[in-house]
Amino acid sequence: MKDVIRNPILPGFNPDPSICRVDEDYYIATSTFEWYPGVQIHHSRDLANWRLVTRPLTRAAQLDMRGNPDSCGIWAPCLSYADGQFWLIYTDMKRYEGNFKDGHNYLVTAPTIEGPWSDPVYLNSSGFDPSLFHDDDGRKWLVNLQWDYRQREGGDRFGGILLQEYDTERRRLVGPIQNIFAGTEMKLTEGPHLYRRDGWYHLLVAEGGTGYGHAVTMARSRHLTGPYAVHPDNPVLTTRQDPDNPLQRAGHADLVETPEGETYLVHLCGRPLPGTRLSPLGRETAIQRAVWDNDGWLRLADGGKTPTLEVSMPGTDQRAPDTEETHEFASETLPANFQWLRTPEPERLFSLSERPGFLRLYGRESVGSWFEQALVARRQDNWYCSAETVLEFEPDDLQQFAGLIAYYNRFKFHYLAVTRGDGGDKVLSVMSCHDEWPSGRLDIADTQGAVLEPGTPVQLGVDIRERELQFRYAQGDGEWQPIGPVLDAGLLSDEGSGRAHGYFTGNFLGMAAHDISGRGTPADFARFRYRRELR
Structure with a gap:
């Protein structure tokens, strides 16, 4: 302009x-x-x-x-x-x-x-x-x-x-x-x-x-x-x-x-x-x-x-921003747009050298931990945007989960995660926390038995259109399909709070791995793509 x-x-x-x-x-x-x-x-x-x-x-x-x-x-x-x-x-x-x-x-x-x-x-x-x-x-x-x-x-x-x-x-x-x-x-x-x-x-x-x-x-x-x-x-x-x-x-x-x-x-x-x-x-x-x-x-x-x-x-x-950015994790340094939470010891959270061409996250504490949480993400900067990643992850049980997350803070997030179901299958789970402060109630959406093939990469995606957020996935090179309900992206905001006053940050889109068993199970992400729709 x-x-x-x-x-x-x-x-x-x-x-x-x-x-x-x-x-x-x-x-x-x-x-x-x-x-x-x-x-x-x-x-x-x-x-x-x-x-x-x-x-x-x-x-x-x-x-x-x-x-x-x-x-x-x-x-x-x-x-x-x-x-x-x-x-x-x-x-x-x-x-x-x-x-x-x-x-x-x-x-x-x-x-x-x-x-x-x-x-x-x-x-x-x-x-x-x-x-x-x-x-x-x-x-x-x-x-x-x-x-x-x-x-x-x-x-x-x-x-x-x-x-x-x-x-x-x-x-x-x-x-x-x-x-x-x-x-x-x-x-x-x-x-x-x-x-x-x-x-x-x-x-x-x-x-x-x-x-x-x-x-x-x-x-x-x-x-x-x-x-x-x-x-x-x-x-x-x-x-x-x-x-x-x-x-x-x-x-x-x-x-x-x-x-x-x-x-x-x-x-x-x-x-x-x-x-x-x-x-x-x-x-x-x-x-x-x-x-x-x-x-x-x-x-x-x-x-x-x-x-x-x-x-x-x-x-x-004034130049318009790029409509798309893709990170293949070919370098041993994290792309500049990404950050993590709180700790000055990132080597305990992730590695770009352990498996070249992948961002490896080590499952740490639970979603929203104030101490050591393996979550690497970038800012949402447009009302109309999407994010995609490719995940290789083999959880042992329900306490291990990893995937694509839209994260504001410990009480405000939407999370498309790979984990283990009660029957032992590798499954997809859609978790949402709706900031019912101070309880932080967690909702698990009915994903209608989204069972994944063991040993097969899964593509995870999210689309945000103003206040609507929809997750999607694809197994291997298969077709994308939506999963879970349309979620409220407005929740992921300073003002979307159950408290008497709000917070001060903004929504992030990124990759996460959690292992609340303490075994540090790794999750490998092959790439991350972010798109913005300029209007």
Whole structure:
């Protein structure tokens, strides 16, 4: 698409964008929560076409999320460049349900975006969404929200934005901790970023929660420590009063300036399925053009406060994504689009060398385990998509199962699995968990005796059309045939929850092997094909 950027620029689960520019290169870091390796970083030269270049948190010294609950792990990274190196700040959230949160904030650095990335420096645990501000005088300051575990009448637990200096020589925070901004009446003040422009310190925050009341707020002060005056037209960006906008949940933003001096705002958004408030693609990243008005305040270039699907950018040629990608597992490294869950020891989950040309998964703990689960998957990034794989697997009993999975978290998944039936036959089973939190009721569909031939590969497929999900299979080179009922793909979303509040990730499609007997039975996958239907 020429002269226009179409949103979102990072489709599928890519929330909490932090953007920086180095000369002609732009980089966006996004949250990965419980998926390993931690933090996604995409690169672009034109703000329209983006490519995943690295996930920097790759080893136990940097990140170990075994035991982290669903939607914990990496929250809201901040990526910046100063003094000839990249600086990456991130939270490893260990608990977030209830009054208390246990989130630990760290800093890693690297000379190039590809690394090598350093071991982490521990910063603090006072709250999440940390951000590093590099002031003009060379001093560096950390800002993050303060978590207040008390439930006060008329208030919330977001206790304002804290500021403290970071000493690069001593590699730790130093000096007084100051609360520089309490937020506005929208409450839930988080996601802080500081900028300096024309003698002002500008503070950008997210407010209103990461759901449908989300928003971007700005305030400014002549002094770093405040007081900060709120933007006269606050909020700067939101869809909280625009329920028909295709980009809902707009908030959690960051700013970047082009070499020509133009300003762009990247922000979180969600695209609910038509007629619903269900977003299986999770929270995504979009971009908007902004201007600094004569009064020194930032506003959207098109006027108003709401994001647009298309952003004018003369000279841009935004490429459409490929309609199909196929992975034959011919390399000894996992294809870039795939991740696994929580553990820094992937060799216990899978191997690409044990049987060349196959991804071998070793059956580990049950579906939804927070510790060691052999599940390798990629993001769903389109409402209309399909996935296929070829599986060779010989289970001994019903406690061993492997196959193709659509996975949101431990209480929200649909799973087409090969296992053993009561009569000893190798069979197909369709399992669904419908998030009846906290019980997590598991449904086993009637597959009408789908018996498989021993020693024969089976093809497994899934088709998603907005809210409908249908599994299919084929034995050997036989014809595809549907199996099980049409399932609810809307369940696999942030909002498809039985809890009082939602989750934070998005649906994944991938391969899984589970052996709750503890014998580690392997399953071999010959290929994985993902198709998206562009509309």
